[in-house]
Each structure stands twice: as C-alpha cells, then as structure tokens.
Amino acid sequence: MKDIILKAENISKQYRLGEVGTGTLSHDLNRWWHKIRGKENPYLKIGEVNDRSKKGTSDYVWALQDINFEVQRGEVLGIIGKNGAGKSTLLKILSKVTAPTTGSIKSRGRIASLLEVGTGFNGEMTGRENIFLNGAILGMTKKEIASKLDEIIEFSGCERYIDTPVKRYSSGMTVRLAFAVAAFLEPEILVVDEVLAVGDAEFQKKAIGKMQDISKGEGRTVLFVSHNMAAVKSLCTKGLVLENGGVVFEGNINDAIDMYFNDSVKNASRKWKKNLAPKTDFLRLVETKVLNGEGEVTYNHSIADDIQIEFTYEILSENQLFTHGFNLFNSHNLHILSSHDKLSSTLKQALKLGVHKKRIIIPKNLLAEGDYSCSFAIMRYAPFHVELHEIDIVGFNVIDEVGDKTVRGDYSGHFPGLIRPNLQWIK
Structure with a gap:
C-alpha cells in the first residue's frame, strides 16, 4: 500500500501582470460580490498560459495550471524545467508561503523549506538565535533544538560567526546555515529550491550527501529543484518536469531528464x-x-x-x-x-x-x-x-539490440557511464 505523505490536487496559481499586484480594487470588489452570492471567481476563466517568451493579450497569467502529483514517504522528487516554468511558485505553495488560486495541498508532517537565500532568517539576530527561531517555527521545543545545535553548527561550517548577526553573513554562509537548520531539525518533508548553487563545491557535495542520508537512511521526503542535472540524477528517485506552468512528465528520473532535454534534434x-x-x-x-x-x-x-x-x-x-x-x-x-x-x-x-x-x-x-x-x-x-x-x-x-537479442545478456539494469566500449580482458 502506498504511503503518500504529500498530495497536490488541481493546483493553479494566477497572477496579474503589471505594476498592480494581484488585482485592482474593482476586481477585488467583483470577486467579493461573486463570493457572497456563492458564485465562482469570475477571473478564473481568463488569463493565458505562462510563456515568458511571448507577449500576450491578457493582464492575467497562470503561473501554474492544474498541477496534480503524489509523493511517497522517503521519496526524493526532482522538480525540473526551464526558467519561468513555475518550479519556485510550486514550492512556495507546497511550503505554504503563498496560497494557490485553486486546488489544495494535503501533507502529513512538518515541512521545512529552503527557498531563497535567507528565507526565514532575521538579519538582526545571530546565527545561533536564528537556529532557535527556525526550530520554533517548525514546532520544536527549545530542548529539542538544543540537542541538535552542535551538529547544525558543525555541518554549516560557520562556527566562528555563529554569534554574529546574520546580516553580516555572505550569501554562501547564509545558505550553509539555513540548510543545516532545515536538514537537522528533522522535518518530515524537506523542500529545497536551487539555492544550493550559491554554496561552494565542497558544501554542495555535503548537502547532497545529507539529503541522501535523510531520504534513504531516515525515510524522510525531499523535494529538490535544481538546474544541475548531475545533482538531480544522483539524488532523485522520481522526476516532475514543468513547462509553461503545467506538468509535461512525471515518472522515472532518467526519463524526466531526457524529457527536459527534449529540445535536442530527433531527426536522422x-x-x-x-x-x-x-x-x-x-x-x-x-x-x-x-x-x-x-x-x-x-x-x-x-x-x-x-x-x-x-x-x-x-x-x-x-x-x-x-x-x-x-x-x-x-x-x-x-x-x-x-x-x-x-x-x-x-x-x-x-x-x-x-x-x-x-x-x-x-x-x-x-x-x-x-x-x-x-x-x-x-x-x-x-x-x-x-x-x-x-x-x-x-x-x-x-x-542495445542485435537482431532479436541484446548485448547485455541477462543483465537487466541500466549500464552506468557515458560510453560502453567492448574492451579486451587479458589474463
């Protein structure tokens, strides 16, 4: 039986373009009037697909439209797509930073998010104080946070600056501390947007290793967004490909990456x-x-x-x-x-x-x-x-086919490596 920990049902997010944010006063009054009469939001029927490369005719755009997927406990879901595909918007909705225009999110357990550099941090507070602040936001007691404090500080590599206000941290140091807090305070679901790219190579390797430990060793769920396909491939077990605010593929991570690069020529x-x-x-x-x-x-x-x-x-x-x-x-x-x-x-x-x-x-x-x-x-x-x-x-x-047979013989897995030469083995 499937152990579903996160489920997105018909998620859509609409934005209004231009200098005005979500709408005008007349539009808000119109929405309110329809609501008290028990009718649907009139602006859900308008708007265009989120294609950033084309100029549209509507003031409304659907950043996401009819997104449906499920994530099982212990699964690592890689969410990939081009810039403007809707990845960050989806993660903000999953993290409850913003609400969907339509649809619902059902989750079981705490969600820790690492969406942008410094998200959830107070710049005037020290690194140590922000660890306790983030832990409290996740619903942890002071005693629980204190028991993890040394591990968080050691993993972040910011021990020398831990009692310095975060506003004096570099972006890389901020991400280090933020990731350490999110990873070690044991949320059931860890949501990571592509902020890891801000860190250096050594930290990215540590962070990916930690996420692997979280999912495989501790059975917790990770949602990971990145343009680094090598990191996505090594970490994720399942892929979700977004394009212009919609899901174009959901399934095996290798097939998802192939779909992401589907702009390659397919003609002989x-x-x-x-x-x-x-x-x-x-x-x-x-x-x-x-x-x-x-x-x-x-x-x-x-x-x-x-x-x-x-x-x-x-x-x-x-x-x-x-x-x-x-x-x-x-x-x-x-x-x-x-x-x-x-x-x-x-x-x-x-x-x-x-x-x-x-x-x-x-x-x-x-x-x-x-x-x-x-x-x-x-x-x-x-x-x-x-x-x-x-x-x-x-x-x-x-x-891998020669007539009606395969070269691989009885081996049914996917061969690793970029090439597959038939090397000679000599005694």
Whole structure:
C-alpha cells in the first residue's frame, strides 16, 4: 500500500501582470460580490498560459495550471524545467508561503523549506538565535533544538560567526546555515529550491550527501529543484518536469531528464533551403544524414553496429583551405566526444566549386544506449579559428539490440557511464 505523505490536487496559481499586484480594487470588489452570492471567481476563466517568451493579450497569467502529483514517504522528487516554468511558485505553495488560486495541498508532517537565500532568517539576530527561531517555527521545543545545535553548527561550517548577526553573513554562509537548520531539525518533508548553487563545491557535495542520508537512511521526503542535472540524477528517485506552468512528465528520473532535454534534434536527416542554410563566405551546408551499414537513413542504431554521419556542403568560393570538426552530445547535453579532420586534404589542396560530401564513422561498441545529437564545424589554421559551428543539426538513438537479442545478456539494469566500449580482458 502506498504511503503518500504529500498530495497536490488541481493546483493553479494566477497572477496579474503589471505594476498592480494581484488585482485592482474593482476586481477585488467583483470577486467579493461573486463570493457572497456563492458564485465562482469570475477571473478564473481568463488569463493565458505562462510563456515568458511571448507577449500576450491578457493582464492575467497562470503561473501554474492544474498541477496534480503524489509523493511517497522517503521519496526524493526532482522538480525540473526551464526558467519561468513555475518550479519556485510550486514550492512556495507546497511550503505554504503563498496560497494557490485553486486546488489544495494535503501533507502529513512538518515541512521545512529552503527557498531563497535567507528565507526565514532575521538579519538582526545571530546565527545561533536564528537556529532557535527556525526550530520554533517548525514546532520544536527549545530542548529539542538544543540537542541538535552542535551538529547544525558543525555541518554549516560557520562556527566562528555563529554569534554574529546574520546580516553580516555572505550569501554562501547564509545558505550553509539555513540548510543545516532545515536538514537537522528533522522535518518530515524537506523542500529545497536551487539555492544550493550559491554554496561552494565542497558544501554542495555535503548537502547532497545529507539529503541522501535523510531520504534513504531516515525515510524522510525531499523535494529538490535544481538546474544541475548531475545533482538531480544522483539524488532523485522520481522526476516532475514543468513547462509553461503545467506538468509535461512525471515518472522515472532518467526519463524526466531526457524529457527536459527534449529540445535536442530527433531527426536522422536534415536538408536546408539555400536561403536558410548555415554558411560562411565560402561554404554552405546542404544536407546531413545519419546512415546505417547499408547506407540507409536510420534514427535507431544497434550498439553493435557502426554509425555513419554524412555531411553535404557546397563550396562557394575558390582557393579555400580548411578542415572539418564534429562534436557529439548525449541527451543530457553532455559533450561526449570531438573529432577534428586534421589530415584532411582540404588543408593542403582547395576543393573545386560545387557540392562535396564528407562522412565520418562512429565505431560499434563505443557509445552507451540513448539519444545523441551532432554538430558540424568548419575551421581554418594559421591561426586556428572557427568559421562555422552548427549544433543540433541531426540526431540518432543507440539501442542495445542485435537482431532479436541484446548485448547485455541477462543483465537487466541500466549500464552506468557515458560510453560502453567492448574492451579486451587479458589474463
């Protein structure tokens, strides 16, 4: 049976744009009049989706709209999405910092929040006093807080400044102390917005380790927002992807991260019109293809087969000496490999005007399973400089499949690592 500790039902949040906050006096009176007559808020029927890149026609915008999800006890939920997707707004509603326009939050246990640098701290009070203040807000007794005091101070690394007013702390020190307080005062649910990015690398590592201990060792729940996908992947067990104020995916964290990076090219071929093609003053890209061993355009490729990437371009000007470059990225936007055609004949002998092709071969048993995107570059030497670099022009997928069998055999888990070469093991 599921042990649900947090449940969001039909959560929506509406804001009014411009200098006025939530609305005008006439709008507030209109809401009040509808309320006493037992009718719905009239402004719930207006407003636009929260797309920050486009200018809308309405003064109202839905920062969140119809958000539904459940979190089980001991689960670590990673909430990811682009800037403006609604992540911070959702965490503020879950933490009861602000109320939803519609919907409800049901939770079991105390919620400790780390939303922004210094949230919940009084700048005039010392670090020690703020520990007791935050503990009291969480409903803990002075004796309970005192029993954890030494651990909090040690973890934060702020012992020398613990009796100094927090207003004199740096942002990094404030986050250190705030996280230590939130983590050690044993809330059932810990909510962490991307403030950990303010801390240094050593503290981020400590904080992620502590959150792992909280969830796995102590069975408490963590909601974590970050743009650091490596941290999200190592810490979270489940993912929630937000886009323009709505949920576009909920499920396994690896699938959620793949969804987050879903802007990558999903086509095995691409052909440009002349007026839209990437170009330099002497070269224009015409077409790019991903081919299998039979020369067929294919998106899915077996891990045990070579993969060919073919670039077609047109030389527009004579007597040009240059070389080619290729970069490969995985679905998490990590740069897997680069290849420069340093031995190319184009460095020594200029190509004639007209259309030319260049093909590279990615050897079998090299790449791990997953989606990949390719970039193409043109460089000159003496001195070295890049004339053209076009990213995400074509993509492909590597699958663990050879006929009706898999290379992995009986192993059913996901292989770690960015590549999967078939290395020789010698006695």
